[in-house]
Amino acid sequence: MKNFNSKVYEVTKKIPRGKVSTYGLIACLAENCRAPRAVGNALNKNFSPDIPCHRVIRSNGSIGGYRGNLLKKIRKLKSEGVIIKNNRIDLKKFGWPS
DNA sequence: CTAATGACCATTA
DNA sequence: ATAATGGCCATTA
Numbered sequence: 097m098k099n100f101n102s103k104v105y106e107v108t109k110k111i112p113r114g115k116v117s118t119y120g121l122i123a124c125l126a127e128n129c130r131a132p133r134a135v136g137n138a139l140n141k142n143f144s145p146d147i148p149c150h151r152v153i154r155s156n157g158s159i160g161g162y163r164g165n166l167l168k169k170i171r172k173l174k175s176e177g178v179i180i181k182n183n184r185i186d187l188k189k190f191g192w193p194s
Numbered sequence: 195c196t197a198a199t200g201a202c203c204a205t206t207a
Numbered sequence: 208a209t210a211a212t213g214g215c216c217a218t219t220a
Contacts, residue, residue, distance in 0.1 A: 100217060119202055123216085134217035136201040141218070143201095154202070161201030169201095 101138045103127055108139070111151040114177040115192035116185055118155045125193075136161070151176075151192075157184045 103126035111117050119132035126135065132155075139149045143163050150169040154160040159180070162169040170180055178190050 123202090128216065130203090130214085131216040132202040133200060133215070134202090137199080137216085137218060140201055149201080152201080156203085159201095163201070166201090 100127055100131070100134060101142055104135050104138045105142070105144070105147050108147050108149060108152060111148055111192055113148075114190070116151045116153050116173065116178060116187070116190045117192045118153055118187070119160070120155050121191075121193075122152060139163075153185055153187075155187075157187050159183055159185070 104122060107122050107125045108117075119135045120129065122135045123129055123131045128134075135152075139147070139152065140161075140163050143149065150162065150172045152160065159166065159170060173185070174180060178185060
């Protein structure tokens, strides 16, 4: 892969520890602001250990999904200092970019 | 080539 | 507050 996916991976890797980003935002930073689906799709199919896809959540603050195990995603986020409340994350505080 | 799929988003009811 | 609808995009079959 060379275009969209790579870009998505790059951006996702840039997410600092302890922060989270959204699919839509990644789409914007990658190429197209209107391809949040493609972002999720790419992450789903190209699930790589080098990519902190657990830091990617939905725009409304909900956790979203995870291919392996959603619980693991939540646990990792909590481990990084992200506060998850009622399956929601405060994007105002942990959203990236700020 | 076309059709179907999905870890989505914003709007509307 | 939740539920349903339409639209948008890249990838895969």
